[in-house]
Amino acid sequence: MKMMNGGKQMKDVWTGSLTKPSEKKEGKHPTQKPEYLLDRIVLASTEAGQVILDPFCGSGTTGVSALRFGRRFIGIDNCEEYLQITKKRLEKIDGENEEF
């Protein structure tokens, strides 16, 4: 995390922009998280090849970051509409970064 933060210790309060409209092209979710946030969490807490389970995945932002960095992903949500958004987002991201 220090490396991601220009060599400085990362603070425990993170500030940043809201979810970009470009990340909402596959459909709307009321509390969709920004991808940069999940990218940071996935990189800080998992290694390539590991399985990440998000049992409340919403629009699938955790899955987008998981696949982006070579992790595997299991997403659960009790709303079919949100699972469809997740599926579309993951289909777009799959294979984006073959090197991981």
Ligand SMILES: C[S@@+](CC[C@H](N)C(=O)[O-])C[C@H]1O[C@@H](n2cnc3c(N)ncnc32)[C@H](O)[C@@H]1O
């Ligand atoms: C805060 S949202 C997750 C947002 C997600 N991180 C994203 O970026 O889109 C929480 C999700 O949990 C789902 N949910 C709520 N209760 C649930 C339950 N009992 N089982 C499965 N999913 C549930 C909701 O449908 C909602 O999409």
